[in-house]
Amino acid sequence: MDLGIRGKRAIVCAGSKGLGRGCAEALAEAGVEIVLNARGAEALTRTAAEISARYGVTVTPVAADITTEAGRAEVLAAAGGAVDILVNNAGGPPPGLWSDWSREDFLRAIEGNMLTPIAMIQALVPGMMARGWGRVVNITSAAVRAPIAPLGLSNTARTGLTGFVAGTARQVAPAGVTINNLLPGMHGTDRMAALDGPVAAAEGITMEEAAARRAATIPVGRYGTAAEFGATCAFLCSAHAGFIVGQNILADGGATNLTL
Ligand code: NAP
Numbered sequence: 001m002d003l004g005i006r007g008k009r010a011i012v013c014a015g016s017k018g019l020g021r022g023c024a025e026a027l028a029e030a031g032v033e034i035v036l037n038a039r040g041a042e043a044l045t046r047t048a049a050e051i052s053a054r055y056g057v058t059v060t061p062v063a064a065d066i067t068t069e070a071g072r073a074e075v076l077a078a079a080g081g082a083v084d085i086l087v088n089n090a091g092g093p094p095p096g097l098w099s100d101w102s103r104e105d106f107l108r109a110i111e112g113n114m115l116t117p118i119a120m121i122q123a124l125v126p127g128m129m130a131r132g133w134g135r136v137v138n139i140t141s142a143a144v145r146a147p148i149a150p151l152g153l154s155n156t157a158r159t160g161l162t163g164f165v166a167g168t169a170r171q172v173a174p175a176g177v178t179i180n181n182l183l184p185g186m187h188g189t190d191r192m193a194a195l196d197g198p199v200a201a202a203e204g205i206t207m208e209e210a211a212a213r214r215a216a217t218i219p220v221g222r223y224g225t226a227a228e229f230g231a232t233c234a235f236l237c238s239a240h241a242g243f244i245v246g247q248n249i250l251a252d253g254g255a256t257n258l259t260l
Contacts, residue, residue, distance in 0.1 A: 004239025005135075006031030010085035011075060013037045013066045013120065016044040018189035019139055020089040021051075022230030027085065028055035030234050035060045035079045037071075066090050067112040069119075076123055082131065083124050085237045088117035089139040092191060093153035095198065101153060109153035113140075114160040121168070121179065129175035135237040136179040138165060142252045144183055162248060169246030178245050180236050185252020186214060188223035219254030 009032070012024040016038035024034055028051045036051070038044040041063035048061035062078045064071035067090055093109040117138050128134025140158045142148075147155045162181060169179040186192055193207065200210040215222050229251055235241060236249070250256055 001240075003030040003234055003237070005085070005234075005237060007033070008084040009033045009035075009079065009082060010087065010237070011035045011037070011079050011083055011120070011124070012087040012089070013075070013116075014089035014091065015087070016040065016047045016061075018191060019184055019187060019226050019229050020087065021047055022226030022228075023087045023089075023137070023139070023233040024059070024230070025051055025055075025227070026230035026234035027087075027237060028052075028057045028059065030238070031055075031057060032085060032237075033058045035062060035075060035083075037062045037064060037066055037075050039063060039065050066120075067116045072116070072119055072123070082127060084128065084131075084134055086120055086124050086134075086136045087139065087233060087237075088120055088136065090116055092141070093151070093157065095150035095195065096153070097150070098152050105153060106156065109157040110160065113154065113157035114164070117161055118164055125172055125177055125179075128177045129172055132176045134172075134175075134177035135241070136177070137233050137236050138179070138181045139233075140181045140183050140248070142183045142185040142250055142256050144181070144248060145250060145258060146256045166246055173245045176242070178236075178242060180241075180244055180246065181248045182229070182233055182236065183248055183250045183252070184224065184229060185250065185255045186218060186223050187226060187229060187251075189226060192223060217255065218252070222253070224251060224253055 014020045015024045015036045036048050044061045048059040052059040062075045064074040090112045143155045196210040200207045
């Protein structure tokens, strides 16, 4: 399917690896020019070069911490004026116990996973509205639909973003701009390995065993891939997705046991 977005310009935040990279790859395959962000310059430069070579589009790497005001300013400056597509992403907060988290822990999580995507939306959506077309996809988490107890910092911050998007998406839709959230369940990325590590250590099993046990809890029987996640993201950014507004799309292999 031609996604109808060839020549559009995107910012993909936190995209040198994992799900963000999957989104960047799928957008590049659809012919989108990309400003690609992550903190570590080495992996970022390599990823940008690989994607550009594979799909023949311009991929501009910007090494910056997207959760800081200075980092966001760098990314926005590199993109210049007209940005049509924004994929919001950042690293997730660490796991822990509800009674241990300090005010600072909460503020860090809210800064990274709620206020940062909101700031990017506030910076870019007015221009999209003025031009009459835009797409925003926020990578959040299945934890927004069904809480994951040790990821309470994530549950808290991402639910706040979800509330903001629910109200805002309806306000910007008349101008041709859609905002949706894409909710990953368990995907085989570095982040998942970081979460499997403590489980393996606590239970005295290998990482592979921990991963296999968790994968067995997913109806499809495996972790998701960044490529299939990215393809879903690219569809939400496509010309065909203009009627999908303010939704929370679960990509979790059926793991979240919900009727609706
Ligand atoms: P990942 O494989 O660890 O990749 C994270 C990417 O984000 C890397 O490119 C990393 O590069 C970049 N990054 C992290 N913090 C950043 C920052 N402050 N500024 C700019 N770039 C940053 O993670 P993932 O699995 O793709 O997860 C992406 C998001 O989805 C996370 O928020 C995660 O919590 C959430 N999520 C993931 C899963 C899953 O199964 N994988 C499930 C639910 C939710 P640098 O380190 O070089 O900056």
